[in-house]
Amino acid sequence: MKRAASRRGWRAVALALALAAGGCRRTTFPAAPVFVISIDTLRADHVPAYGYRGVETPALDALAKDGVVFETAIAQVPLTLPSHAALFTGQLPFVNGVRDNLGYRLAKSAKTMAGELRSHGYSTGAAVSAVVLDRASGIAEGFDFWEDAIEVKKAGQAIGQVQRPGLQTERRLAEWIAGAHAGKPLFGFLHLYEPHSPYEPPEPFASKYRGRPYDGEVAAADAVVAKFISTLKSRGLYDRALIVLLSDHGEGLGDHGEDEHGIFLYAESIRVPLILKFPGGRDAGRRVSSPAGLVDVFPTVFAALGLEAPGGLAGIPLWPGGKDRAAPRRIYSETMFPRFHFGWSDLASFSDGRTHYIHAPRPELYDWTSDPGERHDLSAGLPDTFRSMRAALLAMSRPLEPPGTSDPETVKKLASLGYLGAGKVASPGGALPDPKDRIGLVARLKEAGRLAEEGKADSAIALLETLVRENPMMLDARQTLARTLREAGRTEEAYRALLEVDRMEPGTPPVLLALADLALEKRDLAAARRYAKAAEAAGSPDSALVLGSIALAAMQLPEARTHAEAAIQAHPKSRAPFLLVARIELAAGNMAGALEALARLRKMDPEAPPIEEASFLAGDALARLGRSGEARAAFLAEIRDFPANPRGYTGLALLEASEGKPAEAGRALHDLVERAASADSCFLAARTYDILGDRAAGARARAEAARRFPGARERATDGRR
Numbered sequence: 210m211k212r213a214a215s216r217r218g219w220r221a222v223a224l225a226l227a228l229a230a231g232g233c234r235r236t237t238f239p240a241a242p243v244f245v246i247s248i249d250t251l252r253a254d255h256v257p258a259y260g261y262r263g264v265e266t267p268a269l270d271a272l273a274k275d276g277v278v279f280e281t282a283i284a285q286v287p288l289t290l291p292s293h294a295a296l297f298t299g300q301l302p303f304v305n306g307v308r309d310n311l312g313y314r315l316a317k318s319a320k321t322m323a324g325e326l327r328s329h330g331y332s333t334g335a336a337v338s339a340v341v342l343d344r345a346s347g348i349a350e351g352f353d354f355w356e357d358a359i360e361v362k363k364a365g366q367a368i369g370q371v372q373r374p375g376l377q378t379e380r381r382l383a384e385w386i387a388g389a390h391a392g393k394p395l396f397g398f399l400h401l402y403e404p405h406s407p408y409e410p411p412e413p414f415a416s417k418y419r420g421r422p423y424d425g426e427v428a429a430a431d432a433v434v435a436k437f438i439s440t441l442k443s444r445g446l447y448d449r450a451l452i453v454l455l456s457d458h459g460e461g462l463g464d465h466g467e468d469e470h471g472i473f474l475y476a477e478s479i480r481v482p483l484i485l486k487f488p489g490g491r492d493a494g495r496r497v498s499s500p501a502g503l504v505d506v507f508p509t510v511f512a513a514l515g516l517e518a519p520g521g522l523a524g525i526p527l528w529p530g531g532k533d534r535a536a537p538r539r540i541y542s543e544t545m546f547p548r549f550h551f552g553w554s555d556l557a558s559f560s561d562g563r564t565h566y567i568h569a570p571r572p573e574l575y576d577w578t579s580d581p582g583e584r585h586d587l588s589a590g591l592p593d594t595f596r597s598m599r600a601a602l603l604a605m606s607r608p609l610e611p612p613g614t615s616d617p618e619t620v621k622k623l624a625s626l627g628y629l630g631a632g633k634v635a636s637p638g639g640a641l642p643d644p645k646d647r648i649g650l651v652a653r654l655k656e657a658g659r660l661a662e663e664g665k666a667d668s669a670i671a672l673l674e675t676l677v678r679e680n681p682m683m684l685d686a687r688q689t690l691a692r693t694l695r696e697a698g699r700t701e702e703a704y705r706a707l708l709e710v711d712r713m714e715p716g717t718p719p720v721l722l723a724l725a726d727l728a729l730e731k732r733d734l735a736a737a738r739r740y741a742k743a744a745e746a747a748g749s750p751d752s753a754l755v756l757g758s759i760a761l762a763a764m765q766l767p768e769a770r771t772h773a774e775a776a777i778q779a780h781p782k783s784r785a786p787f788l789l790v791a792r793i794e795l796a797a798g799n800m801a802g803a804l805e806a807l808a809r810l811r812k813m814d815p816e817a818p819p820i821e822e823a824s825f826l827a828g829d830a831l832a833r834l835g836r837s838g839e840a841r842a843a844f845l846a847e848i849r850d851f852p853a854n855p856r857g858y859t860g861l862a863l864l865e866a867s868e869g870k871p872a873e874a875g876r877a878l879h880d881l882v883e884r885a886a887s888a889d890s891c892f893l894a895a896r897t898y899d900i901l902g903d904r905a906a907g908a909r910a911r912a913e914a915a916r917r918f919p920g921a922r923e924r925a926t927d928g929r930r
Contacts (some may be wrong), residue, residue: 236529237515238488240394242450243326245506246437247296247398248430249289249339250405250470252459253282253480254581255427264424268435272454275486277495279527281562281577282483283502283540284458287470289341292457292503293348293400297321299507299522301541303607307346308545312612312714314619314748315347320519322507323396324351329516332390335398336382340371342400345718345748347616352398356381358783360820374411375401375433377817381782383440395446399437403430404460406469423462449488451513453506456481464582466648468655471546473644474558474567475583476575479542485528487513492528500562501527502540537561539601547644549612549714552682554641557607559598566598570643574598613715619747650676654686657693664886666697667919684713691723698888698914698921700730718749725755730924734763750779757789761796769793784810784820791826800830819850828860832867840864848880855881855890859897866901874901878910888914888921895923 253259257266258273259280285295286302294300294307298319302308306316315321323333334354342348342357349355359373382399403410403426410418410425414432418425434454441447461467464477471478483501486493504524511518512526523541539559547553557568565583567573574595575583588595653676660669673690676683687710694703704727711720721744728737737759745752757772770793776786787810794802807827810820828843841864847857858881865873881894891914898907914921 238449238451238513239515240330241488241514242395242397242446243331243510243514244395244397244399244437244441244446244450244452245296246434246452246454247293247400248404248427248434248454248456248482249400249402250458250460251427251430251456251482252462252477253456253482254477255424256482258484259482263421264418264427266428266431268431268438269454269482269484272434272438272452272486273484275490275493276452276454277485277487277492277497277528279483279485279501280496280498281500281560282455282481283500283542283560284456284479284481285503285540285542287458287474287478287542287544288546289339289457290346290348293342294319296455296457296503296506297323297348297351299504299518299524301504301523302543302545303609304523306610306616307348308543308610309549309612310341311717311719312549313346314616315350317347317616317618319350321351322510323398325511325516325519326396327351327353329514330393331396332393333396334382334385335400336378336385337398337400338373338375338378338402339400339405340719343718344750347748354385356385356782358780360783360785372402372405375403375430376436377814379433379437379440383437386440386444386446401430401433403427403433406460423460448490450486451488451510452484452486453510454482454484454486455503455506457503466645467651471544471550472553472648472651474542474544474556476565476577476581479558479560485509487528497527498562500538500540500560539598541602541605543607545609548641550684551644551647551650552641552680552684553644553647556644557602559602564594564598566595566602568599568602569645570641571645572599612713613717619716650680650683654683654689657686657689661689661693661696664917666693669693670697670699670920682713684710687713695727696887697918698892698924700727700924701922702920703727704731716743716747718744718747718751721747722749722751722755725752725759729755729759729762732762732924734759737762751776753779754785754789757786757793761789761793764796766793766797782813784813784817784823787813788820788822788826791823791830795826795829795833800834803827803830819846821851821854822847822856824850825854825856825860828857828864832860832864837864837868852884853886853890855885855893859893862897862901871901875903875906878906882910882913885913885917888918889924891918892921892923 255261256269258269258278284292286292288310290310291302291307294305294315295302298305298321300319305319307313327333333352335352336356340359344355344357359371379399382397386397404423408422408426410422410429414425414428418428438447441450458470459478459481460470461477465473465475467473502524505527508518508522508524509527513528539561541559543557545555548555554570559566563576563578565575565577572588573586574588576587657669657672670693673686673693676686677690687706691703691706691710694706707724707727711724721740725737725740728740741752741755741759753772753775757769757776760769760772773786773789773793787806790806791803794806803826807823810823824843824847828840831840831843844857844861844864847854858877862874862877865877878894878897882891885891891910895907895910898910
């Protein structure tokens with residue numbers, strides 16, 4: 210017995226010596242750099258590492274070769290914000306408090322991967338490519354640096370469309386990595402939005418994947434990943450880093466009748482790529498078939514670093530070992546999107562990696578092994594798996610907090626400002642329809658969007674009004690109606706439509722800011738300020754920009770300057786605040802100050818595309834300084850870069866008229882009316898004709914507005930026009 214004990218003791222000593230000498234590979238990687246790359250809207254079956262052959266992704270292929278591929282990774286929500294909330298907290302949506310892209314804020318009690326890593330000495334930084342991950346949602350909790358300065362291309366733009374190219378986002382995160390971090394280990398998060406609609410891949414991918422724009426965007430995202438990996442390698446970080454590459458959700462692409470995502474929980478929406486590259490190439494080339502959820506990333510990272518994750522997480526460590534787990538496990542997913550955006554039933558699901566149960570008014574069951582496309586519903590036979598999964602899901606406590614009420618402190622703050630929407634939530638009641646039975650309505654909504662893009666605003670508005678009348682809880686139809694009315698110059702109607710959206714999802718910063726902007730257009734400065742202040746109370750860092758515009762409209766220039774400075778502090782990498790500064794200085798008669806602000810704007814990012822209105826403001830300042838040639842070039846640049854912006858044309862017309870060139874002035878205004886994308890453009894041309902003394906031409910421009918944009922009303926200028 211003593212001899213056996215002695216042998217065991219010697220083996221322990223020998224093992225310790227071997228570990229000290231590096232004879233055994235480490236099972237954890239203390240203080241290793243950690244980088245999470247999220248490619249938004251990337252479905253697993255459109256990635257070569259998962260068997261797809263329709264696109265080339267050399268960067269993802271190389272990462273898969275260096276890492277561990279989880280073949281059955283499942284997103285908890287097919288929407289960007291709640292999916293990332295599950296990723297960063299390791300908690301299911303009804304625990305972390307985020308159930309939708311709008312109307313929710315991360316629960317203050319939630320512990321995040323970034324916050325916990327920061328408490329262990331990490332420097333934490335992120336750059337995101339879509340405004341849906343704006344810090345006002347609380348998603349930035351725990352990050353020292355969160356770069357979300359994404360420029361809105363036009364007022365009222367749909368939240369899902371406010372994005373920026375991934376290469377710009379990668380550059381922002383690379384700059385943070387290059388900065389001084391006092392020797393701390395790094396945790397970086399890179400979010401790319403390329404595969405998200407609208408599918409508009411840049412060259413050479415647009416040509417290479419002509420007819421398959423989604424695949425073209427996937428290839429474009431891969432190129433950004435390649436750039437980021439190159440950045441890490443150049444700084445000696447790649448080999449020793451733990452890198453997690455994933456997607457937050459997939460994309461319908463017409464399967465089961467859904468083009469995009471959010472409504473259904475079929476495999477195309479919730480099965481995503483998940484690749485983990487461990488330091489030193491540990492377990493490189495492994496493939497794991499057992500199911501994994503995005504909630505598993507948090508505990509997996511901590512296990513790999515040798516850290517103890519917070520208790521009570523829904524996820525489990527997928528590593529060390531990278532091997533399949535024998536114990537059966539069911540991964541939960543949900544979508545509240547059909548309930549909140551259309552008035553249909555919400556959905557939930559369980560998958561054990563093979564069988565997928567979808568809980569709906571008419572439940573479904575699929576076998577992913579024999580039927581990966583989920584075409585054959587097995588629920589009619591009531592198999593044992595169906596019964597057990599249904600019972601387990603029904604037994605779950607999944608409390609529902611309606612949008613706008615998830616953060617009581619914010620609700621109280623909003624109410625103290627006199628914001629009447631605080632705490633008042635419209636919610637569908639009674640039995641709700643199965644999304645499978647109503648999915649055809651989405652095609653009608655898309656048709657309205659197509660009509661609006663083609664300049665057929667009256668037809669689009671009529672269709673949207675019908676949709677809203679027939680489906681009063683169809684929030685997305687109301688939002689699209691408000692946006693279309695606004696673009697058609699029907700400001701008062703747009704304002705009323707957006708008030709209904711606010712009633713249904715109160716306290717949502719993008720909606721509040723849009724209401725503030727519309728009130729500003731109506732010259733109701735008190736209402737504009739009230740909504741902008743409500744957005745500020747709801748945590749929006751963009752409220753300062755709108756408050757500055759409101760102060761400018763009231764000619765309260767010192768206050769406007771204060772808000773502009775606050776906007777610069779909130780988004781130091783954003784160019785938009787410098788446009789506001791230029792407008793303020795022009796209003797103050799300080800042409801040199803306006804030109805200086807615009808020069809600072811250009812120097813911020815020389816490679817960035819032009820920003821709307823910058824050339825016009827430069828032309829305005831130069832014209833007032835008597836530098837006519839430079840002013841003309843600036844106005845022409847505005848027209849070239851932004852042909853839908855009427856201000857370049859009117860600036861040019863006024864300049865030509867001031868130099869005694871009425872024909873050239875008339876030509877500029879004629880071009881404006883010919884190319885007008887909205888009634889506002891025609892009305893602005895008409896007012897400019899009036900200023901130049903050509904009342905007849907002004908009347909013709911107004912008649913053209915009435916002909917092309919029925920129902921549009923001319924409005925007063927708001928200080929920005």
